[in-house]
Amino acid sequence: MDTQKIKDKFKELFGSEGTLYTSPGRINLIGEHTDYNGGFVLPGAIDKAMYVMIKPNGMDKVRSFALDLDESSEFGIKDDKDQPKEQWASYIFGVVREMQKKGKQVPGFDIVMSGEVPLGAGMSSSAALESAVGFALNDIYNLGFSRPEIATIGQATEHNYIGVKCGIMDQFASCMGKEGSLIRLDCRSLEHEYVPFDPKGYKLVLINTCVPHNLAAGGEYNKRRASCEAVVAEIAKNHPEVELLRDADMKMLEEVKDKVDPVDYMRAEFFIGEVQRLLDTCEALKEGDYETVGQKMYETHEGLSKKYEVSCPELDFLIDQAKKHGVTGARVMGGGFGGCTINLVKEDKIDNFVKEATEAYEKEFNIKPKVYDVVIKDGARKLD
């Protein structure tokens, strides 16, 4: 990333330089739509990030500029009514407001942002932005939040200012990522363990369908969460200890089969299977058994496509291409409804797979897909 452009713009707009911070996007190897159910996830921060230059301005407002959109937004931060109309600026606004709700003084500041996490691609560009802003404000104003707290501030921003009832995975990975490791995160307790990820002879390749997803629009993401909560409410009538779907098992789900909506049942069935697949994957990773890891990824895609219904024809097509060209494992990554597939590929198969799959995809949908190699990197940090 050429951060010089951010510095130059900051100087042009505000007359001096500020401090530069970055926070990355994430991949998730397996464990999808499990975070808001209190389950496990296995994400890692990546080498594609958001960057913010920031400096207190001595006013009670924020002056912000999004370099990639060439748009500015100026807004107050004293009242929820000050929320800016631009969604990108609302991420900044939300982080400030959530910090204030926790009793902290957050005076006004100037900010220029830019990023290399593709938007709407399932790589958590929004969490990267929230985490970069949260980390930066925490640092310049010495607010004393821990990294997991900054992650929950980003999550609350999504809930209260964007309208996506997301889980904690994306912000946690962006704040807590560690080079070379995935994070096995228990989303109920936030207990976590770094799992070294160095699949010798394999690489992770992302293919972006370039079908953009916006989890806030259409409300499909929130509906998935509501389905899971409806099942929990029914199970809890007989098992009051069940507070999240994570606490339920297949037997409990079967007991309420006739009482819940069949679609909600199917969503819950996916989730219970996904918890097991993640645990199996962690075992396979310990053994260096990437064939099993890959098989679990394909099974997850099948579930996300048929039972959780967060895939789309373009994503399914790319998964079929992966199978056809000997990819070890592949699935839709992130919230779904578009965005990227994540592919675990043997190094000697990458070139052929990428060539064949992208050509076939373009022929079928008349869209040029984008391909990214990813490397697992550190989470939020100060630069310079």
Ligand code: GLA
């Ligand atoms: C989005 C959300 C996450 C998570 C994933 C699906 O990325 O922000 O909290 O629910 O979808 O696993």
